[in-house]
Amino acid sequence: MSLSDAVLRDLRVPTPVLGVPDDYLHAEQTLSSWIFTTDHKRIGILYLVSITVFFVLGAIAAGLIRLSLIVPDGSILSNDVYNRMFTLHGVIMVWFFLVPSIPNTLGNFLLPLMIGAKDVAFPKLNLLSWYIFVIASLFTVFVMIWGGVDTGWTFYTPLSTTYSNSYVLTAVFGIIVVGFSSILTGLNFMVTVHKLRAPGMTWFRLPLFVWSLYATSMILVLATPVLTIALILLFADRAFGLAIFDPSNGGDPVLFQHLFWFYSHPVVYVMVLPGMGVMSELVTAFAYKKIFGYKFIAFSSVGIAVIGFFVWGHHMFYNGMSPYAGLTFSLMSFIVAVPSAIKVYNWAATIHKGSIRLDTPMLYAMGWIGLFVIGGVTGLMLASTALDGQVHDTYFVVAHFHYIMVGATVVAFLGGIHFWWPKITGRKYSEPWGRVSALLMFIGFNMTFAPQYILGYMGMPRRYPVYPPSYQVLNVLSSAGSTILALAYIFPMIYLIWSLWYGEEAGNNPWGAKGLEWLTTSPPPKHNFEHMPVIDFDPYDYPNVTREK
Amino acid sequence: MQRYLPHFPPQLWPPAASAMAGEIDTIFVFWCVVLFLMVAPVFVFMTWCAVKYRARRDVDRSHREARNTVVELSWTIIPFLVSLVFFFWAGSLYLQQQSAPPDAMVVTALGRQWMWKFQHPGGQWEINDLHVPVGQPIRVDIESQDVIHSLYIPALRIQQEAVPGRTTMLWFKADRVGAYRLFCAELCGVDHALMAGTLYVMSASDYQNWLRQSKSNQSLVANGKQLFDSYGCSGCHVNSNTVHAPPLAGLFGRTVPLQNGSTVVADDAYIRDSILQPKKQIVAGYKLVMPSFEGVVSEADLAQLVAYIKSLGQESERMP
Numbered sequence: 117m118s119l120s121d122a123v124l125r126d127l128r129v130p131t132p133v134l135g136v137p138d139d140y141l142h143a144e145q146t147l148s149s150w151i152f153t154t155d156h157k158r159i160g161i162l163y164l165v166s167i168t169v170f171f172v173l174g175a176i177a178a179g180l181i182r183l184s185l186i187v188p189d190g191s192i193l194s195n196d197v198y199n200r201m202f203t204l205h206g207v208i209m210v211w212f213f214l215v216p217s218i219p220n221t222l223g224n225f226l227l228p229l230m231i232g233a234k235d236v237a238f239p240k241l242n243l244l245s246w247y248i249f250v251i252a253s254l255f256t257v258f259v260m261i262w263g264g265v266d267t268g269w270t271f272y273t274p275l276s277t278t279y280s281n282s283y284v285l286t287a288v289f290g291i292i293v294v295g296f297s298s299i300l301t302g303l304n305f306m307v308t309v310h311k312l313r314a315p316g317m318t319w320f321r322l323p324l325f326v327w328s329l330y331a332t333s334m335i336l337v338l339a340t341p342v343l344t345i346a347l348i349l350l351f352a353d354r355a356f357g358l359a360i361f362d363p364s365n366g367g368d369p370v371l372f373q374h375l376f377w378f379y380s381h382p383v384v385y386v387m388v389l390p391g392m393g394v395m396s397e398l399v400t401a402f403a404y405k406k407i408f409g410y411k412f413i414a415f416s417s418v419g420i421a422v423i424g425f426f427v428w429g430h431h432m433f434y435n436g437m438s439p440y441a442g443l444t445f446s447l448m449s450f451i452v453a454v455p456s457a458i459k460v461y462n463w464a465a466t467i468h469k470g471s472i473r474l475d476t477p478m479l480y481a482m483g484w485i486g487l488f489v490i491g492g493v494t495g496l497m498l499a500s501t502a503l504d505g506q507v508h509d510t511y512f513v514v515a516h517f518h519y520i521m522v523g524a525t526v527v528a529f530l531g532g533i534h535f536w537w538p539k540i541t542g543r544k545y546s547e548p549w550g551r552v553s554a555l556l557m558f559i560g561f562n563m564t565f566a567p568q569y570i571l572g573y574m575g576m577p578r579r580y581p582v583y584p585p586s587y588q589v590l591n592v593l594s595s596a597g598s599t600i601l602a603l604a605y606i607f608p609m610i611y612l613i614w615s616l617w618y619g620e621e622a623g624n625n626p627w628g629a630k631g632l633e634w635l636t637t638s639p640p641p642k643h644n645f646e647h648m649p650v651i652d653f654d655p656y657d658y659p660n661v662t663r664e665k
Numbered sequence: 666m667q668r669y670l671p672h673f674p675p676q677l678w679p680p681a682a683s684a685m686a687g688e689i690d691t692i693f694v695f696w697c698v699v700l701f702l703m704v705a706p707v708f709v710f711m712t713w714c715a716v717k718y719r720a721r722r723d724v725d726r727s728h729r730e731a732r733n734t735v736v737e738l739s740w741t742i743i744p745f746l747v748s749l750v751f752f753f754w755a756g757s758l759y760l761q762q763q764s765a766p767p768d769a770m771v772v773t774a775l776g777r778q779w780m781w782k783f784q785h786p787g788g789q790w791e792i793n794d795l796h797v798p799v800g801q802p803i804r805v806d807i808e809s810q811d812v813i814h815s816l817y818i819p820a821l822r823i824q825q826e827a828v829p830g831r832t833t834m835l836w837f838k839a840d841r842v843g844a845y846r847l848f849c850a851e852l853c854g855v856d857h858a859l860m861a862g863t864l865y866v867m868s869a870s871d872y873q874n875w876l877r878q879s880k881s882n883q884s885l886v887a888n889g890k891q892l893f894d895s896y897g898c899s900g901c902h903v904n905s906n907t908v909h910a911p912p913l914a915g916l917f918g919r920t921v922p923l924q925n926g927s928t929v930v931a932d933d934a935y936i937r938d939s940i941l942q943p944k945k946q947i948v949a950g951y952k953l954v955m956p957s958f959e960g961v962v963s964e965a966d967l968a969q970l971v972a973y974i975k976s977l978g979q980e981s982e983r984m985p
Contacts, residue, residue, distance in 0.1 A: 190858065195855050195856055195857075195858060195859075196855050199852075199854075199855060199857070266854070266855065267852070268852045270852075272812075272813055272851070272852065273813075274811070274812055274813075274829060275812040275813065275852070275853060275854060278811075278812075279778065279811055279812050279854055280854065363828075363829040363830025363831075364829070364830070364959065364960055365959070366942065366959075368830070369813060369828060369829060369830070370828060403718075404720065405729065406729075406731045407731070408730065408731055408732065408733075409731075409732055409733075409737055410731070410732070411732075412737050412741075433759070434815065434824050434825050434826055435813070435826040435828060435833075436825075436826060436828055436831060436833040439759060439760055439763040442759060443756050443759070443760075446752060446755070446756060446759075447752055450745070450748050450749060450752050451745075453745075453748065454741060454744075454745050457740070457741070457744055457745075458737070458740070458741055460707065461707070461740040462737075464707050464710055464711050464714075465730075465736070467711060467714045467715065467718065468710075468714050468718070469714075469718060469726045469727075469728075469729045470714070470718050470726075471718060471720045471726065472714065472715050472718050472719055472720055473719075473720045474715060474719075482711060482715065485707070485711065486708060489703075489704050489707065490700075490704070493696075493699075493700045493703070493704065494700075496696075496748055496751070497693070497696050497751075500692065500696070500751045500752065500754075500755035500756075501755045501756050501758075501759035502688075502689055502692065502755040502756070502758035502759040502761075502762060503689055503692050503693060503696070503751075503755050504755075505689070505759075505762065505822060505823045505824055506689055506693075506819065506822040506823070506824075508815075508824060508850065509815060509817070509824070509850040509851055510817075510850065570677055573678075573679065573693065574676065574677070574678070574679045574819065575679050575817070575819025575820075575846065575848070577817060577848045577849070577850045577858075578850075579852045579857060579858070580848075580857070580858040581858050582858040582859060583858065584846060585671065585672055586672045586675070586676055587672075587675075588670060588671075588672055588675075589670050589672055589673050589674070589675035590675050592670065660729060
């Protein structure tokens with residue numbers, strides 16, 4: 117009997133004596149036990165429900181955008197409504213879905229389980245973070261639907277400060293407040309990783325998902341305050357005439373771009389790093405093999421987080437920036453691609469000589485690699501200064517960042533949700549429906565966004581409700597693809613919810629995966645482990661033999 | 666099909682109207698090839714693994730590795746070095762884009778919600794469309810009257826933002842006669858999508874004909890001269906006996922000593938700043954008596970004033 121088996125036996129939670137199971141989901145069923153909970157697992161569920169609602173709203177806005185673009189003359193939505201739609205879509209998807217998506221749902225649920233802790237370091241702060249998030253997001257979304265904002269999620273000055281006749285002040289206020297939720301979560305995760313690791317859980321025994329969450333938290337804590345400052349200045353400029361971005365009073369509108377992208381580029385890595393963490397877990401579990409190059413993957417997460425702070429200027433090659441600054445930002449952007457490439461090659465090496473099962477989470481993971489690589493390399497094309505002159509602010513950029521935001525973040529999120537669903541709920545979802553949905557995702561996604569690369573290189577600018585008719589065919593193709601993509605989102609919502617009542621009991625470890633979270637019961641008990649786990653084994657210590665049949 | 670999608674089958678590659686456009690296309694195509702070479706092996710390898718090492722298959726899985734530093738370093742360094750080729754290649758074109766040849770013909774572009782106004786050296790102006798002669802380097806000095814716009818001409822593979830409060834520049838040498846689209850690429854408000862027009866590249870003789878027939882005010886410089894008088898600049902800057910103001914003849918391009926001991930080269934930005942914020946840089950030996958013209962002079966007027974001041978001392982008969 118190996119040591120890890122000994123640990124497994126120690127952790128086993130006794131079967132409950134009474135009829136009602138004693139896990140975190142069923143222990144208390146009152147409303148107040150949910151909305152005043154400090155249990156990281158329940159807070160994770162609260163986030164999951166709230167970001168799903170926001171995702172649906174943002175997706176509806178996207179659907180209206182794609183609907184409008186079927187015709188080139190802008191006859192479906194007026195220019196004003198169209199601008200409000202893509203602003204709504206951008207703001208919701210970036211701040212109310214993508215940033216909190218994996219860290220606040222899966223991260224909240226799994227971080228303490230993975231390091232052998234009872235909860236995060238500051239459980240009450242964790243709940244406060246959710247309240248800030250939900251109240252400020254609802255407020256912002258309400259303002260944006262009933263009032264409307266037409267500046268794009270980028271809020272470029274002086275359009276946002278002086279010229280836009282929309283509800284910029286209230287929306288910006290909401291986004292400033294939401295930022296504090298990110299900061300609190302980042303802080304909480306960092307302290308948790310530093311202070312609450314179980315005995316024997318050294319840094320190099322941490323699962324790679326935890327490494328990625330740690331890198332993400334670094335960005336949240338260091339970059340979000342810059343957004344807060346930029347938006348407060350914008351607010352003061354618009355409300356009180358501070359004129360810091362107003363060129364007619366000695367201000368500089370480009371300063372806003374610098375501050376904005378100093379946050380908004382690193383925040384791309386907030387969206388992608390947790391997805392990479394999920395990928396490391398999925399690939400190794402479904403290859404049933406120790407991950408290749410653990411330390412390279414772990415340090416590449418930190419590398420991305422650090423270098424990611426020095427590339428923001430690549431959004432600004434053509435705004436009159438000094439060409440030498442442009443070249444520097446270009447070079448930094450080429451460098452930040454290196455750690456991402458390391459990860460991709462390591463995952464590919466991990467499945468070599470594995471014992472591979474192509475269940476739903478693995479289908480998402482394999483597709484993830486394809487979409488991320490295409491999104492990543494087209495990002496390098498955008499970072500190639502002179503080439504950027506052709507594709508900057510066109511559909512090429514739109515396609516590129518959707519390959520990263522949807523192709524990487526959303527696919528990893530769905531893959532992770534499917535992988536840990538049995539742990540979170542104790543139930544199995546329908547595997548055939550899962551595989552069908554994963555396949556639809558790749559067909560629909562590529563059909564929606566691949567034509568946009570061509571449109572972009574052809575020269576179709578983004579944020580255009582009216583466009584030259586020669587671009588129509590590719591736009592119709594893209595809109596058609598988005599209906600398939602919509603099905604790929606709707607199916608999981610149905611069969612996952614269905615499984616809550618009718619799904620098979622999952623058992624503690626349906627995938628045969630390694631990691632502390634699989635050693636406790638499904639769903640886990642309120643305080644995660646019956647006894648304090650002691651870790652005397654390496655991560656991903658899959659046996660050096662084939663999987664038992 | 667023709668009824669609903671009149672442009673089927675779609676065009677898949679944009680027209681190229683300059684040598685620069687061709688070079689950028691070459692970079693793009695090479696990038697796509699490298700993308701394919703870096704990515705295809707990974708996809709093929711993964712698919713092969715997924716088939717060969719399926720859990721239910723009994724194959725040789727011995728000699729499994731979990732780390733290999735040589736392999737790690739090689740797939741870290743080699744793709745990076747390959748990608749650096751594109752950094753240098755694109756970077757050298759980027760630097761070319763940033764410095765216009767001295768013999769370029771200068772057109773000014775003024776962006777405002779929601780139109781482009783182009784003005785030719787002879788004073789002819791046009792809205793949203795731009796007519797240029799083929800084979801002649803054209804420098805477009807870009808300004809904005811309100812928000813940030815971006816002048817984007819896909820057939821030339823270039824764009825440049827128009828930023829209020831500063832003058833930006835793009836230049837090109839179109840070598841194929843034709844009509845090409847131009848857009849505003851930076852979201853500038855409600856009718857952003859309508860801020861689009863056509864670039865007409867014409868033969869030199871057609872261009873001359875067009876110039877003769879088009880709407881024309883006076884040239885930038887002549888307009889600037891009028892403004893120079895009407896804003897009262899000439900009251901102090903033209904040999905006045907009552908007010909001591911720095912002379913402007915031959916100013917452009919000269920090194921100017923400042924009161925604080927430093928010096929500055931009198932370029933476009935310096936002249937603009939001196940009009941808008943005279944107290945920022947005071948010329949050595951002079952007192953600050955000039956009022957700020959911030960908010961008094963419109964962007965369009967400012968461009969003409971600057972053009973006039975630049976012309977002073979370059980053509981001696983115009984010297985005040």
